[in-house]
Amino acid sequence: MRTSRFTDSQILTILKExxxxxxxxxxxxxxxxxxxxxxxxxxxxxxxxxxxxLQKIRELESENNRLKKMFANLSLKYEPLKDVLSKKW
Known part of the structure; x- marks a missing residue:
């Protein structure tokens, strides 16, 4: 992804103007x-x-992404176990 030429503080200054x-x-x-x-x-x-x-929002977004990855990994581990346990022996 392309990065901006402008810093966050510059963008906020431009938006205020x-x-x-x-x-x-x-x-x-x-x-x-x-x-x-x-x-x-x-x-x-x-x-x-x-x-x-803005910094707090970015921190929350990064934490949210980290938690989503953790959830995805745990659900990938959980699904095969669920399938095995749901079979009738």
Missing amino acids: YESGQTAKELSRKYGFHYQTSHNWKNKFGGIFSTKE
């Missing part, structure tokens, strides 16, 4: 990105006002 009334095209010319990117950022980072909140 966007919410203050500047248009997406003005900001895209100023900072050098495609104007539709600001709409994507608004959808992704909307409602986040500080980098601490």
Whole structure:
């Protein structure tokens, strides 16, 4: 996956300027990105006002992914055992 040229704090700064009334095209010319990117950022980072909140969200997402992997591994181990135990001997 391609990484962003902008840091999280830069994105939040750009979004604050966007919410203050500047248009997406003005900001895209100023900072050098495609104007539709600001709409994507608004959808992704909307409602986040500080980098601490963003960092906490990212930590929670990584923990959620780790727990999903753990669940998948355990369910893969559980299914064969369930099949064996469900047979009538």
